[in-house]
Structures are given as C-alpha cells and as structure tokens.
Amino acid sequence: xxxxxxxxxxxxxxxxxxxxxxxxxxxxxxxxxxxxxxxxxxxxxxxxxxxxxxxxxxxxxxxxxxxxxxxxxxxxxxxxxxxxxxxxxxxxxxxxxxxxxxxxxxxxxxxxxxxxxxxxxxxxxxxxxxxxxxxxxxxxxxxxxxxxxxxxxxxxxxxxxxxxxxxxxxxxxxxxxxxxxxxxxxxxxxxxxxxxxxxxxxxxxxxxxxxxxxxxxxxxxxxxxxxxxxxxxxxxxxxxxxxxxxxxxxxxxxxxxxxxxxxxxxxxxxxxxxxxxxxxxxxxxxxxxxxxxxxxxxxxxxxxxxxxxxxxxx
Amino acid sequence: xxxxxxxxxxxxxxxxxxxxxxxxxxxxxxxxxxxxxxxxxxxxxxxxxxxxxxxxxxxxxxxxxxxxxxxxxxxxxxxxxxxxxxxxxxxxxxxxxxxxxxxxxxxxxxxxxxxxxxxxxxxxxxxxxxxxxxxxxxxxxxxxxxxxxxxxxxxxxxxxxxxxxxxxxxxxxxxxxxxxxxxxxxxxxxxxxxxxxxxxxxxxxxxxxxxxxxxxxxxxxxxxxxxxxxxxxxxxxxxxxxxxxxxxxxxxxxxxxxxxxxxxxxxxxxxxxxxxxxxxxxxxxxxxxxxxxxxxxxxxxxxxxxxxxxxxxxxxxxxxxxxxxxxxxxxxxxxxxxxxxxxxxxxxxxxxxxxxxxxxxxxxxxxxxxxxxxxxxxxxxxxxxxxxxxxxxxxxxxxxxxxxxxxxxxxxxxxxxxxxxxxxxxxxxxxxxxxxxxxxxxxxxxxxxxxxxxxxxxxxxxxxxxxxxxxxxxxxxxxxxxxxxxxxxxxxxxxxxxxxxxxxxxxxxxxxxxxxxxxxxxxxxxxxxxxxxxxxxxxxxxxxxxxxxxxxxxxxxxxxxxxxxxxxxxxxxxxxxxxxxxxxxxxxxxxxxxxxxxxxxxxxxxxxxxxxxxxxxxxxxxxxx
Numbered sequence: 020x021x022x023x024x025x026x027x028x029x030x031x032x033x034x035x036x037x038x039x040x041x042x043x044x045x046x047x048x049x050x051x052x053x054x055x056x057x058x059x060x061x062x063x064x065x066x067x068x069x070x071x072x073x074x075x076x077x078x079x080x081x082x083x084x085x086x087x088x089x090x091x092x093x094x095x096x097x098x099x100x101x102x103x104x105x106x107x108x109x110x111x112x113x114x115x116x117x118x119x120x121x122x123x124x125x126x127x128x129x130x131x132x133x134x135x136x137x138x139x140x141x142x143x144x145x146x147x148x149x150x151x152x153x154x155x156x157x158x159x160x161x162x163x164x165x166x167x168x169x170x171x172x173x174x175x176x177x178x179x180x181x182x183x184x185x186x187x188x189x190x191x192x193x194x195x196x197x198x199x200x201x202x203x204x205x206x207x208x209x210x211x212x213x214x215x216x217x218x219x220x221x222x223x224x225x226x227x228x229x230x231x232x233x234x235x236x237x238x239x240x241x242x243x244x245x246x247x248x249x250x251x252x253x254x255x256x257x258x259x260x261x262x263x264x265x266x267x268x269x270x271x272x273x274x275x276x277x278x279x280x281x282x283x284x285x286x287x288x289x290x291x292x293x294x295x296x297x298x299x300x301x302x303x304x305x306x307x308x309x310x311x312x313x314x315x316x317x318x319x320x321x322x323x324x325x326x327x328x329x330x331x332x333x
Numbered sequence: 334x335x336x337x338x339x340x341x342x343x344x345x346x347x348x349x350x351x352x353x354x355x356x357x358x359x360x361x362x363x364x365x366x367x368x369x370x371x372x373x374x375x376x377x378x379x380x381x382x383x384x385x386x387x388x389x390x391x392x393x394x395x396x397x398x399x400x401x402x403x404x405x406x407x408x409x410x411x412x413x414x415x416x417x418x419x420x421x422x423x424x425x426x427x428x429x430x431x432x433x434x435x436x437x438x439x440x441x442x443x444x445x446x447x448x449x450x451x452x453x454x455x456x457x458x459x460x461x462x463x464x465x466x467x468x469x470x471x472x473x474x475x476x477x478x479x480x481x482x483x484x485x486x487x488x489x490x491x492x493x494x495x496x497x498x499x500x501x502x503x504x505x506x507x508x509x510x511x512x513x514x515x516x517x518x519x520x521x522x523x524x525x526x527x528x529x530x531x532x533x534x535x536x537x538x539x540x541x542x543x544x545x546x547x548x549x550x551x552x553x554x555x556x557x558x559x560x561x562x563x564x565x566x567x568x569x570x571x572x573x574x575x576x577x578x579x580x581x582x583x584x585x586x587x588x589x590x591x592x593x594x595x596x597x598x599x600x601x602x603x604x605x606x607x608x609x610x611x612x613x614x615x616x617x618x619x620x621x622x623x624x625x626x627x628x629x630x631x632x633x634x635x636x637x638x639x640x641x642x643x644x645x646x647x648x649x650x651x652x653x654x655x656x657x658x659x660x661x662x663x664x665x666x667x668x669x670x671x672x673x674x675x676x677x678x679x680x681x682x683x684x685x686x687x688x689x690x691x692x693x694x695x696x697x698x699x700x701x702x703x704x705x706x707x708x709x710x711x712x713x714x715x716x717x718x719x720x721x722x723x724x725x726x727x728x729x730x731x732x733x734x735x736x737x738x739x740x741x742x743x744x745x746x747x748x749x750x751x752x753x754x755x756x757x758x759x760x761x762x763x764x765x766x767x768x769x770x771x772x773x774x775x776x777x778x779x780x781x782x783x784x785x786x787x788x789x790x791x792x793x794x795x796x797x798x799x800x801x802x803x804x805x806x807x808x809x810x811x812x813x814x815x816x817x818x819x820x821x822x823x824x825x826x827x828x829x830x831x832x833x834x835x836x837x838x839x840x841x842x843x844x845x846x847x848x849x850x851x852x853x854x855x856x857x858x859x860x861x862x863x864x865x866x867x868x869x870x871x872x873x874x875x876x877x878x879x880x881x882x883x884x885x886x887x888x889x890x891x892x893x894x895x896x897x898x899x900x901x902x903x904x905x906x907x908x909x910x911x912x913x914x915x916x917x918x919x920x921x922x923x924x925x926x927x928x929x930x931x932x933x934x935x936x937x938x939x940x941x942x943x944x945x946x947x948x949x950x951x952x953x954x955x956x957x958x
Contacts, residue, residue, distance in 0.1 A: 115645035130640035137633030294473025
C-alpha cells in the first residue's frame with residue numbers, strides 16, 4: 020500500500036509538471052497544446068548530445084565529436100532550447116494566425132509535435148539513447164529507493180502548482196495573462212503587452228515540459244523519439260481531470276493518475292495486459308468526465324427533492 | 334423556378350456517374366493492372382485508397398462537425414484487426430465481407446463508447462480523450478496476442494469473390510478503389526442531408542444550432558461514431574492489402590499525420606483531403622526516387638512543416654486557396670449583384686409535415702408565460718423573479734437599459750441557460766426542464782443579437798439548416814438517400830427556395846452569409862426563424878446596427894409577421910421609437926426586475942421607467958447646490 024503510494028506520487032509529480040504546462044498555456048491563450056511532450060523530448064536529445072558528447076553525422080566535417088559537458092549544463096541548455104522552440108512557434112506560427120480560433124492553434128501544435136518527432140527520427144533514429152543520471156542513490160521509503168531527481172520532481176510540481184497560482188492572481192503580469200485569454204482585444208486596449216504575454220506563456224510552457232522530461236529521464240536512463248510525449252499524454256489527462264484551468268487541480272490530477280497507475284501495476288499484473296498504464300489513464304479520464312456530468316445533476320436532484328416535497332405538502 | 338428544378342437535374346446525372354466510376358474501378362486494375370502497375374505499386378495504390386478513406390473519415394469529424402481527433406488511426410487499427418480476427422482461419426473463419434462489415438460496426442461502436450462521456454462536455458475534451466485512445470490502441474490493445482497477433486503481427490487471409498481467392502495486389506486494388514468510391518458517395522450524401530447540415534451548424538455555433546432544433550450532443554456523437562465506422566473501412570483495406578499488420582502500423586504519429594493531411598488538403602473539402610491523402614502516400618517513395626534512399630523519413634518532416642505553414646498562411650488549406658482564387662476570378666468577371674430589398678415580402682408558409690402541429694388556440698390566449706424567473710451569475714442577480722406573458726397574435730416588446738437582464742431572460746426562455754427558479758410555459762406546456770432543441774420543436778424560434786446563422790454556409794444552406802426538424806429522417810436514409818430522405822428533402826428544399834424568392838434574395842441564394850451586409854444577414858436570419866412556421870418568434874435586438882430607414886422597414890416587416898403571417902412576437906429592442914411603433918404590450922426591465930408593463934406609450938412615461946433610463950432626477954436641494 021505504502022509502496023503503491025510512493026511509486027504513484029513519484030510518477031504523479033512528473034505528470035503534474037507536464038499538466039502545469041498544459042494548464043498554463045490553456046489559461047493564458049485558451050489553446051490546448053499537444054506539442055510540449057515532443058518539445059521536452061527535443062530538449063532531452065540536446066542534453067544527451069552535450070553531456071555524452073555524441074558524434075552526429077554533419078556533412079563536410081570529419082568526426083565532429085563534441086566535448087562532454089556536465090549534466091547541469093546540458094540540462095540548462097535543454098531547458099533553454101525548449102523555451103526557444105516554444106517562443107519560435109509563437110512568433111512563426113501562432114502570431115501569424117492572427118485572431119484565429121483556439122482550435123486552429125491546437126491543430127498547429129499537432130504539426131509542431133509531428134515535426135519534432137519526425138526530425139528526431141530522421142537525425143537520431145529509432146533506437147534508444149542513453150543519458151546518465153546526474154546523481155544516484157537516495158533514501159528508501161516503503162522499500163522503494165527514491166532518487167533525488169524524483170523527489171525534486173514532486174516538490175517542484177507542488178511548489179509550482181501553488182506558486183504559479185499566486186503569481187497569476189497577485190501580480191499585474193499574472194492578471195494580464197488571465198485577462199488576455201478572456202478578451203484579447205480589451206486587454207490590448209488597456210495597454211497590456213499582449214505579444215509579450217503570449218511569448219512568455221508559450222516559452223514557459225515549453226520550458227516546463229523540458230524540466231519535467233529532464234527530471235523523469237534518470238529513472239530509466241534512456242530516451243528515444245516520442246519519449247516524453249508518452250508521459251505528456253498522461254499530463255494532458257491530468258490537466259483535464261484537474262479542470263483544465265486550475266494549477267493546483269493539475270497537480271492533484273497528476274498524483275491521482277500516478278497512484279491509479281501504480282495501483283493497477285500492483286494489483287492487476289495478473290491480466291498481463293500490455294500498456295496497462297495507458298488503459299488506466301483512459302479509464303480514469305472517461306470516469307471523471309462521466310462523473311462531472313452526473314454529479315451536478317445528482318446534487319441538483321438532492322437539492323430540489325426536499326423543496327419539491329415541501330411544495331406538494333403546501 | 335430554375336432554382337427549384339436544379340437539385341432534380343443533378344440527381345439524374347449523378348447516378349450514372351457513380352455507376353461508371355464503380356465499374357471502371359472494379360474492371361480496370363485487374364485487366365490493365367499487371368501491364369501498367371507493378372505489384373508493389375498496386376499495393377501502394379491500395380494503401381492510398383485506404384488513406385483517402387481515413388482522411389474522409391477524419392474530415393467528417395473535423396471539417397464538418399468541428400471536433401478534433403488525434404487518435405483516428407487507432408480506429409483504423411481497430412478496423413484492420415477486426416477484419417483479421419473475423420476472417421482468420423484460426424479464429425472466426427468468416428468471409429472477407431463479413432470482416433469488412435464487422436470492422437465498420439466495431440469501429441463505430443468503440444467511437445460511440447469513447448465519445449459518449451467526452452462529447453457531452455463543451456470544449457476540446459474529445460481531443461484529449463482521443464490522444465489517450467491512440468496510445469491505448471498502439472501500445473496496449475493491438476499488442477494483446479489475441480487481437481494483434483503478438484510480435485509476428487496479424488495475418489489477414491486473401492479475400493474471396495465467390496470461390497475465387499484474390500491473390501494479386503492489382504486484384505485487391507479494384508476492391509479498395511470501389512470502396513473509396515462508395516465512401517466518397519456516402520460522404521456526398523452526408524453533406525447533402527440534414528445530418529451534414531446539423532454538423533455544420535454545430536461547428537458554426539452550438540447555441541445557434543440548438544435554436545434551430547438540433548440536439549448538439551447527439552450530433553457530435555453521431556459525427557464521431559460515423560467517423561469511427563468509416564475509419565474501420567480504411568483499416569479493413571490496410572489489413573488485407575498488406576496481409577500482415579502489427580501494432581506499430583497504427584502508431585500515434587500516423588494519427589498526427591492524418592490530422593496534418595486533412596488540414597493541408599482543406600478542412601471540409603472532400604476532394605481536398607482525398608488528394609492530400611494520396612499525395613502523402615506517394616510522397617515518401619517519390620522523394621526516395623528523386624533524391625535517393627538517404628532521404629527516407631523526411632516526408633513526415635515536410636508534411637508537418639507544411640501544416641504549420643498552411644495554418645499560418647492559408648487556413649482553408651489547399652482546397653481553400655483554390656476556391657479563393659476561383660471566387661476572385663468570378664467576381665472580376667461578374668460584377669456586383671443588385672442589392673436585395675430591405676423590406677422583404679414574407680411568404681405565407683404552412684407548418685412542415687415533418688414537425689409536430691401547433692395546437693390551434695384563439696387569439697388572446699397565452700402563447701408564452703414565464704413565472705418568477707431568477708438567474709444568478711456568481712454575485713450578480715442577472716434576472717430577479719421576472720414574469721411575463723405573451724398573447725397569441727401580438728407583438729410584445731421587452732426593453733430596458735444595458736445590463737437589465739433582457740438577453741438573460743431570453744436565454745432562460747429558450748433554454749440556453751437553466752434559471753435557478755421559475756417556470757416557462759409554451760402553449761400551455763411546461764417546458765422548464767426541456768433543452769433548447771425540444772422547445773424549438775414545440776413552436777419557438779429566435780434570432781440572436783450577433784446574427785445566429787452558420788456564416789460559412791450559403792443563404793440557401795442556412796434555410797435548410799433552419800428546417801432541421803422539418804425533415805425527420807434517420808441516419809441510414811441520410812447516408813444512402815434511400816427511403817424517406819428524398820421526400821423530406823424535396824419538401825424542405827422547395828420551402829427554402831420559396832422563402833428566398835419571398836425575401837428577394839434570389840441572386841444571393843448561393844452566397845456565403847459572411848459576405849452579406851449586416852442588414853442582409855438580419856433578414857436572412859428572420860427568414861430562418863420563420864421558415865418552419867413557429868408560433869412564437871423571439872427577436873433579440875433586430876434593429877441593432879441598422880440605419881434609421883432600414884429600421885423603419887423592419888417595423889413594417891414585424892407588422893407583416895403579425896398581421897399577414899399570424900405570428901406571435903417577443904421583441905427585445907433598444908430602439909425606443911421602433912418598440913413604441915410596433916408593440917401591443919411593453920415590458921420594461923431594470924437590474925433584473927420587471928419594473929413596468931402595459932400599454933407601450935403609457936408605460937414609457939411612468940416615472941420608474943424614466944428613472945431607469947435617465948437616472949434619478951435631482952431633488953430641489955441638490956439642484957440648488
């Protein structure tokens with residue numbers, strides 16, 4: 020039981036980090052982005068390239084071996100690269116789409132996801148690559164060895180979930196972000212720098228995805244094209260479970276999915292179902308959606324039932 | 334007259350057209366095939382047909398109904414493995430056609446079950462669910478030994494026609510081509526039916542769609558189900574053409590690629606998405622052929638980049654860009670059409686046979702009574718126990734300063750929102766618990782402050798959308814044009830043309846509504862509100878944005894609606910002279926409450942009404958200071 024909880028929270032923290040990016044972009048622009056998982060993977064590849072000093076085939080240069088850098092520098096470069104990708108997407112695509120609807124921008128993010136995935140496949144191939152963990156070891160909780168990166172992931176998710184919420188509600192810039200999603204024209208008229216807000220959101224969402232990817236990768240130690248997208252899917256579901264607009268909700272959603280997965284792995288392993296993790300996500304997602312429709316009706320019925328009875332007696 | 338006979342003429346031409354295409358598709362590949370096409374090219378052509386069908390299926394959902402699916406290839410996979418299971422000698426051993434039919438049913442069924450929870454919620458929830466579905470299919474379901482055949486993959490045996498197995502790739506290409514043509518025809522039928530029109534309306538605006546009597550959730554779910562069923566056909570072809578498929582044939586990237594293809598081709602354009610699908614299937618080999626094998630895999634990069642470029646520069650896709658070009662050429666040649674009259678001649682229409690009749694009541698009985706309606710938005714009491722009554726054959730005005738709660742009251746009456754308390758009765762029936770589309774069926778129609786039309790569609794199509802309830806035929810009849818759909822379509826099309834002639838919009842019949850002026854759009858909207866002869870017509874600020882002259886014409890139109898057509902009207906208006914001119918009775922709202930009602934000219938002179946509009950008159954002391 021304790022083991023299930025610990026394992027669930029470890030992966031839940033990562034899902035929460037991805038979900039926070041989803042919620043932030045959604046609150047700030049009204050867009051659901053499907054690309055950030057692959058943006059995170061792209062960041063990971065850069066980090067692996069820098070840290071392990073891979074040789075990649077570059078035309079006209081013989082044996083272009085890069086010097087191996089420390090993990091922290093590679094990670095920094097990965098986050099910066101992801102943020103750059105997010106900003107480039109905003110400038111080159113989102114901005115040019117003008118005042119178009121969020122659905123079209125969501126479709127454009129699908130293009131970005133496929134573009135990055137296909138580029139990674141083209142450059143690095145399908146086979147997994149290795150990126151060594153920065154630190155190893157860590158305390159044992161309920162028989163599970165919890166590594167420093169895993170602890171960092173969960174703590175960062177919780178801190179960001181509530182910290183970003185405070186930034187959004189308490190600062191001018193945060194309020195500008197919230198208002199921008201509701202009425203861009205009005206926000207521009209009162210002098211809020213809309214383009215800077217949009218740029219910040221897309222950049223920050225992408226950077227968050229890279230951070231999440233960097234924190235989860237050491238657990239297994241390999242990466243491949245589409246690696247972080249598989250986790251980002253769960254992050255998307257977590258954001259939806261948390262209500263799509265709530266940052267603390269995203270953290271809760273991530274932890275719920277993480278625990279559900281580890282519980283399923285523990286108790287349903289006899290089914291020998293491949294990809295059980297994703298089945299759990301789909302089932303929880305569908306149940307939560309059903310619940311969201313049925314619960315208000317139930318509450319309403321319970322509310323009105325006594326008053327109806329009173330009406331009849333009167 | 335020409336307009337009325339047009340559909341009949343195209344129908345006479347269409348049937349031989351599709352028959353010829355079917356015969357050619359069935360005969361050409363096997364006879365000429367081996368000479369022209371190598372087996373590997375025939376296989377590629379079959380794959381192109383399957384991809385085109387998959388693109389059509391996604392276009393039904395994204396292009397027509399406006400819902401995103403990022404898991405369409407999971408449904409294609411469901412089709413492939415279903416056919417495999419049904420026809421496999423180790424499993425069900427049934428004929429290939431049974432496998433195809435099973436793929437359609439299972440694809441549709443899974444789509445229905447997955448869409449049911451997601452589509453009742455507004456927003457992009459379906460998209461998130463479909464991403465999960467894509468992963469569950471690719472990494473879980475298709476890897477189950479009994480479904481996907483394990484690591485060796487699923488083997489689908491060659492199909493039989495009679496006793497003769499089809500072993501050659503050219504032979505199977507004939508089947509794939511025939512299926513593509515049939516799916517194409519089903520898609521044509523869909524867009525020409527109430528089903529396709531309902532999808533378009535839902536995509537344009539869910540609230541407007543509901544006001545035309547369209548059950549929004551039902552049609553979103555239908556779009557997803559039909560799309561899943563058609564994707565099943567594509568899967569059946571892929572599974573059989575390749576002979577062996579594995580889970581990774583239906584990975585997430587394929588689903589993304591399909592979205593890319595549909596958008597590049599042009600959402601909503603049948604030939605656009607089909608040509609894009611064929612282009613995308615042929616692109617990899619063509620690139621390798623031109624640039625050599627080092628280029629393999631680059632086609633995905635190119636496609637994805639093209640998508641982002643398309644969305645940023647040509648949102649209508651390839652088909653949209655071409656249509657835009659043709660439209661420009663035609664405008665340069667044609668010159669502007671004469672303006673339609675601002676005072677339309679409203680045709681007297683009878684209630685359509687497809688709709689429930691409206692009970693005959695005497696003049697003076699209540700058509701609408703709203704009692705004690707309250708609506709609260711957070712801390713704001715938008716409507717505060719307001720009541721009103723509209724009698725048959727009258728025009729009742731509802732006015733009040735901005736923010737008085739008029740439109741909220743309207744929305745409570747139409748069912749666009751559920752009031753916290755209160756009771757709405759339409760023609761003596763308590764409709765308080767009914768959704769908007771059911772109220773529309775009972776004889777209510779409305780217009781919107783910001784024009785409630787599907788603006789991307791033509792005037793004619795909007796008049797057909799507005800008659801959604803007047804053509805109550807089923808899904809199968811819509812997709813096959815067999816059965817009651819022919820009769821009902823003739824009826825609603827004739828009525829649409831009658832209204833267009835009456836409104837004087839003959840030359841604008843096929844013009845996109847978005848290209849009309851605001852005043853013209855308003856007249857079309859009123860035409861749509863009247864086309865099913867509802868008892869109660871509710872107009873939300875019809876004169877907004879109109880010139881004074883046009884507003885005067887509007888007054889005459891409203892009087893015609895009452896006196897000539899015998900309609901009952903509830904009218905929200907800011908234009909005080911207009912309201913006083915046409916109303917038989919006037920309600921005034923302020924801060925959510927009804928503060929006065931009665932004879933219009935008398936009501937507006939009451940002190941509380943004057944105060945609501947002009948503010949409190951200063952008392953003498955204040956005036957002296």
